Amino acid sequence: MNILYDERVDGALPKVDKTALLAELRERLPDLDILHQEEDLKPYECDGLSAYRTTPMLVVLPERVEQVEQLLKLCHEHQVPVVARGAGTGLSGGALPLEQGILLVMARFNRILEVNPSGRFARVQPGVRNLAISQAAAPFDLYYAPDPSSQIACSIGGNVAENAGGVHCLKYGLTVHNLLKVDILTVEGERLTLGSDALDSPGFDLLALFTGSEGMLGVITEVTVKLLPKPQVAKVLLAAFDSVEKAGRAVGDIIAAGIIPGGLEMMDNLAIRAAEDFIHAGYPVDAEAILLCELDGVEADVHDDCERVRQVLETAGATEVRLARDEAERVRFWAGRKNAFPAVGRISPDYYCMDGTIPRRELPGVLRGITELSAEYGLRVANVFHAGDGNMHPLILFDANQPGELERAEALGGKILELCVAVGGSITGEHGVGREKINQMCAQFNADELTLFHGVKAAFDATGLLNPGKNIPTLHRCAEFGAMHVHHGQMPFPELERF
Amino acid sequence: MNILYDERVDGALPKVDKTALLAELRERLPDLDILHQEEDLKPYECDGLSAYRTTPMLVVLPERVEQVEQLLKLCHEHQVPVVARGAGTGLSGGALPLEQGILLVMARFNRILEVNPSGRFARVQPGVRNLAISQAAAPFDLYYAPDPSSQIACSIGGNVAENAGGVHCLKYGLTVHNLLKVDILTVEGERLTLGSDALDSPGFDLLALFTGSEGMLGVITEVTVKLLPKPQVAKVLLAAFDSVEKAGRAVGDIIAAGIIPGGLEMMDNLAIRAAEDFIHAGYPVDAEAILLCELDGVEADVHDDCERVRQVLETAGATEVRLARDEAERVRFWAGRKNAFPAVGRISPDYYCMDGTIPRRELPGVLRGITELSAEYGLRVANVFHAGDGNMHPLILFDANQPGELERAEALGGKILELCVAVGGSITGEHGVGREKINQMCAQFNADELTLFHGVKAAFDATGLLNPGKNIPTLHRCAEFGAMHVHHGQMPFPELERF
Structure with missing residues (x-):
């Protein structure tokens, strides 16, 4: 069995008759939106990793779980490979289509089904954008912690498939640590729920196994995420160093002091200058490296922790330690970091x-x-x-x-x-x-x-x-x-x- | 294949010739300690769940990984079932032996191989006791967070097999959240490492899958656990309630206030009285329920959090809120809780x-x-x-x-x-x-x-x-x-x- 699936990878994909498949799809799923013409398929030839491109045989855009279920049953019957895709912001080509396969676009599953403040969870469809969950939870002073830089665009289904992280995952964990349940369809179109509403589940931990499995184990149809209370206060310290190694050691020193920052990020001189030119974040452009250390929680705790981190940074040899004066400066400090990739894109x-x-x-x-x-x-x-x-x-x-x-x-x-x-x-x-x-x-x-x-x-x-x-x-x-x-x-x- | 393994459960275990197996074991593993006589086997007939008892066919007590490797190869060859066992403190019969199987006791793998303070991890053999890890890390002001009530006796291998928790897992997670790597032997005697020294690992998350798999997927030969810095301060609040439901709601209120206690435990009147009679912890014996809420971290944070929790508890209708005056009282409050099971054993x-x-x-x-x-x-x-x-x-x-x-x-x-x-x-x-x-x-x-x-x-x-x-x-x-x-x-x- 493994050999069969290996061969699909390496060029021995079974030939599929596109015309016949399209006809059968239209007959069995008359209200399914299907793209099949070259110019319609083109936008789907890559995800966020544009170095790899393949035109998919067909693109389908279902709107209901029943459609996905029937589609998978049909593909299983005819042995047609299926690649599921969320927002397509992935950076490793995980949603790269197949010439001889169907690209299953889950973007229309974009409804937030439930925000439950007392249970501290949200039930959402897989195409819901990461940031939209936090926005829906905001009226209850709750939020969804993992925040990949693409959070404005990326979808939660893709986050689960890739076990996405973000600048806050040091303290709040990766996607896998912020999930309660995932509803999936198996390759045969069977519905399964992995995980439970409780914090632990007996049997093998299939939810953890599934998270980060990159679309190889099933198609996600619903995700129940944990929500956290928004920290009362968040403050950011910026520390400059005259060597990247000193900055690297300071990272270990902060952790060793028993502090768990909300975020702890590092940039070297090239990145600092690129980001500063682009965003004007107020970074020290002569520094060999900077650290951004965010501390979040209740007011008094954050105040004390800032002082402790400042001491650690100074002892570690920081040439300058600056606390963002206000929320606007804090956001600016982060904007520089979160835009570092496009900023580098401007200089090369x-x-x-x-x-x-x-x-x-x-x-x-x-x-x-x-x-x-x-x-x-x-x-x-x-x-x-x-x-x-x-x-x-x-x-x-x-x-x-x-x-x-x-x-x-x-x-x-x-x-x-x-x-x-x-x-x-x-x-x-x-x-x-x-x-x-x-x-x-x-x-x-x-x-x-x-x-x-x-x-x-x-x-x-x-x-x-x-x-x-x-x-x-x-x-x-x-x-x-x-x-x-x-x-x-x-x-x-x-x-x-x-x- | 599944059917074969199903049948082993339900009475259709293959017959094994004990005498022949013993002879072959002695020949191929001459320095392996083997128990085979009725009186020697008796102590191994159950684990912490004494309601289920079976006398194992043979008990082996290896001391080196090579012995386990050879044993597994031999058992695989002859299709002899194997049950691995740590300290035998488990409460669900996970280490219950088989009449027609070998009980593989890993107790002699009791060496701490490395305590790495800069890397914040410890490498230990599976038979090392949970508490012994924290004791070995104590000189570096580090500890291993998961603390099942049996931590003085239970072994880390068993903790991994059962994904053990403890009173602090609300804040610090279950065993799975405190592991970096597990070395295992497969049923065929092959060595594998699951997880890595880094915080995330590509491919499927086999470490999470293995944790809590109750000895069904492999035999643990080494465990690398994360170590955390010991909190500077820990304080405990005891709150009394005149109904268990009010206490139950107060739990939700504390979490909703954005506080993550180090421990948050509840006992009802029957448990309170039993524990008080046994331990003299100073519990209010007329309360219908008590909550114990531990707050840990740095001094100033803990002080502030204690005040906030006190307010939440009072608003939730607590009839009394008491802060443990000193470390001795804090330890006494916990001793009552940790001995609640034997305390109940005294009244029934x-x-x-x-x-x-x-x-x-x-x-x-x-x-x-x-x-x-x-x-x-x-x-x-x-x-x-x-x-x-x-x-x-x-x-x-x-x-x-x-x-x-x-x-x-x-x-x-x-x-x-x-x-x-x-x-x-x-x-x-x-x-x-x-x-x-x-x-x-x-x-x-x-x-x-x-x-x-x-x-x-x-x-x-x-x-x-x-x-x-x-x-x-x-x-x-x-x-x-x-x-x-x-x-x-x-x-x-x-x-x-x-x-």
């Missing part, structure tokens, strides 16, 4: 966004390693990251019009991810594996582990029709990619030993 | 400890329901629970020597669990399913969901040799038990409608 024709996660204590060494690799490959790297949880987003600047630069950028990106794995980290933090990092998964996991993944996949989807070619590589692919497995840092690459 | 010949979890907002209604059921069945029920996270531990008092009382207690327990499921809760919070609640799983899950569980089990252990008969019931068993599925409260039992 192209950039390649990485997403590695490392143990926090490895931050100073990995930053030094990235600097050395950057020099070696002759490409600038801007560092922007969720420092508190060790989730790095190095942005590799390049110009695709210069011969060889794209290849060099990709090679440098691969080296950075291998460095992350070598120090015990992983090849992705919050952006997912998708299509982009499928080869790097061969570095992260060995054959036994991959076989286990395939076994779990088979328990949900033995035919492999759901989002083939993403997330979990075939053993065959890894063999072709070269046996570069560096499991949990136990077998560092020779060229990485210098770090 | 027998008691039956339940472990249901419900949405927090359902607390008042479920408490009323339990009172009515208690009257109907003519058995006293003492309520002691982790109120903050809706994890209830009703203790049903009975006398096994009175004809019919045991049966009545079991029937009442079943009704209480069904009530939990009917309001959207679950049949277990932190004690696990084990052997005890295998039938109630038929109420919690439908056939499609159980099939998915079996599929996941098969991905790890297709032959079903690991801890058969626990945690996940067969479809056959559920059919025999009667189709009592009340999925997520959508189909409440007619007799529960009055609640």
Whole structure:
């Protein structure tokens, strides 16, 4: 079974007769909105990772769960692969369509079904935008904590599929920590509920298993998220450093002091200058690195914590520590950080966004390693990251019009991810594996582990029709990619030993 | 494959020739400690749930991972079932042995391999006691957060297998939230590492899947836990109420005020009096219910939070709110709560400890329901629970020597669990399913969901040799038990409608 689904990935997808399928879809689902003409399909050829593009065979835009149910039954019957897609803001090609498959767009499932203030949860359809949940909960002084930078556009179904994070996940957790229940349709069109209204559920933890499974295990039809009370007060400290390593060590010092900031973010000089030029956040452009540390909670606590963090930062060698004077400045400080990616886009024709996660204590060494690799490959790297949880987003600047630069950028990106794995980290933090990092998964996991993944996949989807070619590589692919497995840092690459 | 493993449960276990197996074990693992005589096996016939007893065929006490590896390979070869056991403090019969199986006692794996203060983790063998980890981390002002009441005796391997909680899990999470990595041996004796040193891991979340899987997916050989900085200060408020429902509502009010207590526990009058007689904690014995609310963190924050909680409690109708004057009184307040089970054991010949979890907002209604059921069945029920996270531990008092009382207690327990499921809760919070609640799983899950569980089990252990008969019931068993599925409260039992 696994082999069948492996082959779908690697070019051996079964041929589907588009005309016949379209006719049958129209007959069996007469009110389903179907796109099938080239110009209508074009907008769906990629998600937020525009480097990979495929025109889907058909795009369907259902509005009711029954339609999705019938569609899946029909696809299962005819063995047609299905890729589900939310808002398409994903950065790893997780919603990349298939030439021989159906792209199932869940965008019209955009209703908030229930906001329950006493139960502190919201029941929403998968196409609801992340920020819209917090907006609907605001009248009750509640909000939904995970806040990916794309929160204005990204949908909760995609957040669940990718286990999205955000600048506040150090304190409030990833998507998986903020879910109660997910209703899904299996590949065979059966309805299932994973999780429960209670905080723990017996049996295997299928809700955690499903979260972050990138559309390979089922199609999400409803999500019940936890809501949290809005913090009374949030304050942000900005600290400047004359070296990225000092800033990296200060991150560990804050955590070691027993403080859990609402957000703890780091930017290096290149990112600082790009963001400052774009947003005018008031960043110190001469600093080698800045930290943004948000403290939230009740007034008195936040006041005390700000003082403690200030002391820690000064002891760690900060050249300047500034408390945002008012809410406007606080928002400006964050606007610089949240717009760092487009800001870097302004100073370079192209950039390649990485997403590695490392143990926090490895931050100073990995930053030094990235600097050395950057020099070696002759490409600038801007560092922007969720420092508190060790989730790095190095942005590799390049110009695709210069011969060889794209290849060099990709090679440098691969080296950075291998460095992350070598120090015990992983090849992705919050952006997912998708299509982009499928080869790097061969570095992260060995054959036994991959076989286990395939076994779990088979328990949900033995035919492999759901989002083939993403997330979990075939053993065959890894063999072709070269046996570069560096499991949990136990077998560092020779060229990485210098770090 | 699933059927084979189902049958192992229901009496169709393959016959194993004990003498031949013993001879082969001795030959292939000459330095493995093996118990095989009746009097040596007797101490292992049950875990903390003494109502279920089985004499294991053989008990093995390995000391090295290689021995476990070889043992599993041998058992796999001969298709001998294996039940792994830690300290045996579990309360749901998860480590109940098999007459035709090997009991694999991991108690001798009791070494703390590493305490890493900068990385904030500890690497330990599975037989290390929960409390011993915090003791080893204490010199660095760190500790391991989950603290089941049995923490002085229970082992971390068992904690992972059962996803153990404790009085502090409202704020600090269950075992699953405090793990980085688990090293396991598969049923075939292959070594795997689940999770990583980083906070997120790509691919499916097998670490979360494995945690709480009750020994069905693999044998734990090493655990890497997160360590947290010890709170500078911890204070406890005791609030008395003249009704359990008022106390139940006060729990919701505290959470709604945006406070996350370190612990938030509730006891009713019967439990209060039993604990007071036993421990002399200073509880108000005339109160219908008390809440214990612990606030921890830095001095100034804790002081402010105590005042806010006091106001909330008074507004909620508390007849008395008392702050523990000093550390000695704080410890005494907790000692009463932590010894509530043995305290109840002193006032009743027998008691039956339940472990249901419900949405927090359902607390008042479920408490009323339990009172009515208690009257109907003519058995006293003492309520002691982790109120903050809706994890209830009703203790049903009975006398096994009175004809019919045991049966009545079991029937009442079943009704209480069904009530939990009917309001959207679950049949277990932190004690696990084990052997005890295998039938109630038929109420919690439908056939499609159980099939998915079996599929996941098969991905790890297709032959079903690991801890058969626990945690996940067969479809056959559920059919025999009667189709009592009340999925997520959508189909409440007619007799529960009055609640």
